[in-house]
Amino acid sequence: MDDVNRPQQAGDSHRVTTTGDIEVSTYLEIARELGGEQPVLSTEAAPEREAVVVLDFGSQYSMLIARRVRECQVYCELLSYDAPWERVASLNPRGFILSGGPASVYEPGAPLAPSYVYENHLPVLGICYGMQVITQQLGGQVSPGTKNEYGHAVLHLSDVNSPLFAGLPPSSPVWMSHGDRIERMPPGFTALAYTENSPVAVMGNGRGIFGLQFHPEVVHTAEGKAVLKNFLFRICGCKGNWTVGNFINDSIASTKQQVGEGRVISALSGGVDSAVTTTIIHRAIGDQLTCIFVNNGLLRREEVERTFNTFRLNLGMNVVYVDAAQRFLDRLRGVVDPEMKRKVIGEEFIRVFEEQASQIGKVDFLAQGTLYPDVIESTSSVSRASAKIKSHHNVGGLPARMTLRLLEPLRFLFKDEVRQVGLGLGLPEDMVWRQPFPGPGLAIRIIGEVTGEKLEILRSADWIVMNEIKKAKLYRQLWQSFAILTDVKSVGVMGDYRTYGYLVAVRAVTSEDAMTADWARLPYDLLARISSRIVNEVPGVNRVVYDITSKPPSTIEWE
Numbered sequence: 001m002d003d004v005n006r007p008q009q010a011g012d013s014h015r016v017t018t019t020g021d022i023e024v025s026t027y028l029e030i031a032r033e034l035g036g037e038q039p040v041l042s043t044e045a046a047p048e049r050e051a052v053v054v055l056d057f058g059s060q061y062s063m064l065i066a067r068r069v070r071e072c073q074v075y076c077e078l079l080s081y082d083a084p085w086e087r088v089a090s091l092n093p094r095g096f097i098l099s100g101g102p103a104s105v106y107e108p109g110a111p112l113a114p115s116y117v118y119e120n121h122l123p124v125l126g127i128c129y130g131m132q133v134i135t136q137q138l139g140g141q142v143s144p145g146t147k148n149e150y151g152h153a154v155l156h157l158s159d160v161n162s163p164l165f166a167g168l169p170p171s172s173p174v175w176m177s178h179g180d181r182i183e184r185m186p187p188g189f190t191a192l193a194y195t196e197n198s199p200v201a202v203m204g205n206g207r208g209i210f211g212l213q214f215h216p217e218v219v220h221t222a223e224g225k226a227v228l229k230n231f232l233f234r235i236c237g238c239k240g241n242w243t244v245g246n247f248i249n250d251s252i253a254s255t256k257q258q259v260g261e262g263r264v265i266s267a268l269s270g271g272v273d274s275a276v277t278t279t280i281i282h283r284a285i286g287d288q289l290t291c292i293f294v295n296n297g298l299l300r301r302e303e304v305e306r307t308f309n310t311f312r313l314n315l316g317m318n319v320v321y322v323d324a325a326q327r328f329l330d331r332l333r334g335v336v337d338p339e340m341k342r343k344v345i346g347e348e349f350i351r352v353f354e355e356q357a358s359q360i361g362k363v364d365f366l367a368q369g370t371l372y373p374d375v376i377e378s379t380s381s382v383s384r385a386s387a388k389i390k391s392h393h394n395v396g397g398l399p400a401r402m403t404l405r406l407l408e409p410l411r412f413l414f415k416d417e418v419r420q421v422g423l424g425l426g427l428p429e430d431m432v433w434r435q436p437f438p439g440p441g442l443a444i445r446i447i448g449e450v451t452g453e454k455l456e457i458l459r460s461a462d463w464i465v466m467n468e469i470k471k472a473k474l475y476r477q478l479w480q481s482f483a484i485l486t487d488v489k490s491v492g493v494m495g496d497y498r499t500y501g502y503l504v505a506v507r508a509v510t511s512e513d514a515m516t517a518d519w520a521r522l523p524y525d526l527l528a529r530i531s532s533r534i535v536n537e538v539p540g541v542n543r544v545v546y547d548i549t550s551k552p553p554s555t556i557e558w559e
């Protein structure tokens with residue numbers, strides 16, 4: 001068993017798939033409710049199609065493995081460990097990676113690799129639990145270790161000539177995380193490297209099957225990327241043709257083919273996913289696409305103008321702008337419960353969207369910025385806490401009036417790839433690098449009832465946070481940074497006067513995927529500037545605090 005692979009606590013990751021774009025959190029649900037089909041974006045047109053398949057045994061790092069492989073420009077999909085061969089074969093696999101996982105291979109019912117993994121004579125790389133799977137299935141023995149090996153270790157190569165180690169120094173730091181150990185290697189395997197506590201830290205059989213006891217996908221393993229690259233290029237013989245340029249060309253071509261003469265609607269949110277989705281579709285089918293941009297009154301300062309200008313004026317898209325700010329505010333009157341806010345906002349959004357869509361005439365497709373993590377989570381059969389997410393992204397109770405097919409050109413992309421594609425499409429940098437912003441917007445950053453006055457206060461404070469963070473050149477390094485308007489009022493003094501004003505909280509976090517997050521150690525002088533600007537420039541606020549909790553146990557948003 002890998003210690004890092006123990007299931008996360010339920011609720012830990014309840015919002016993990018969110019990319020901050022409203023369509024991910026709401027449209028996916030809409031389309032499902034409306035019976036939309038799941039189109040598959042073909043990568044067939046790519047020159048010499050190749051892929052490496054990661055079979056997922058439930059590790060929290062599985063997705064990271066797939067991302068790392070993609071970073072090497074090799075197309076990779078993460079499939080459940082029991083994926084049928086037909087699904088795997090359709091990708092034209094050049095090799096397999098078996099992920100880590102929480103089980104112990106010697107326990108009854110432990111997940112094992114399907115026979116095709118070994119029958120096709122393709123290279124296999126087992127990582128942690130994956131290595132134990134190989135050991136068990138090919139005739140070796142795995143047993144409970146006497147002590148867990150968790151954290152840093154030093155890997156020493158015993159076979160420096162192994163192709164897996166090309167270019168590696170004789171010793172390098174690795175990240176270990178396992179309880180079980182390889183008692184006896186399967187016949188034909190030799191130990192290629194060791195650590196102080198693991199005599200078999202790497203094994204191989206000279207015929208392309210390898211096992212790693214450490215995690216090459218995490219940054220703590222200094223040579224992890226080099227090991228993965230060696231596996232992909234030297235052992236699997238990959239060419240590395242998964243590039244932004246190829247992706248853009250392919251997806252434009254396949255969107256054209258899929259849509260034909262049909263009409264597409266899309267919701268613009270200003271977020272990077274919707275921006276890239278609509279831009280690809282627009283490139284493919286031009287004015288057959290209509291974008292609907294709903295101003296729900298819960299957006300940040302200048303967001304509305306910027307989004308509208310970029311898409312309508314700069315990119316020349318067909319954009320229908322709807323100012324529904326007052327409608328949303330009316331619906332939110334008296335609502336204080338965070339989940340209720342989400343429900344009200346989701347429902348109102350659908351109402352507005354439907355009203356607009358019905359005026360466009362016949363529509364065939366709904367564009368959606370679904371990303372690969374959403375796809376993995378909704379299809380993975382391995383139990384993950386993250387599969388139970390989304391309850392509050394679900395708008396619920398949708399009227400099934402539109403029958404639309406889904407158009408999801410980013411369905412196979414990770415967030416960082418979406419950004420690269422955005423840059424490749426020539427989208428403005430500030431749009432491409434925009435931090436995630438939740439669909440319910442500022443409403444869930446105002447504790448208690450949302451009012452026009454509070455929205456204005458929060459917008460002003462948030463604007464200062466964002467500008468100062470950008471000026472300090474920290475914006476891109478942070479996953480999110482923003483202000484929260486609490487419902488606490490406290491006493492202060494300004495000049496000779498006593499004040500009684502709002503408390504604003506500032507939140508800035510670093511994160512890889514929003515599943516976990518750490519509060520950012522912002523420089524004190526930056527915090528001081530933010531604080532002093534907020535109390536001086538935002539009427540009604542006389543105190544600022546900085547949130548120093550990580551996730552878990554807190555969440556990124558306050559509501």
Ligand code: XMP
Binds near residue numbers: 514
């Ligand atoms: P939490 O607060 O759960 O947030 O740590 C994780 C990520 O999800 C975003 N978030 C949302 N996005 N609708 C969205 O579209 C929502 O209701 C929602 N709630 C949280 C949050 O900004 C962070 O990126």
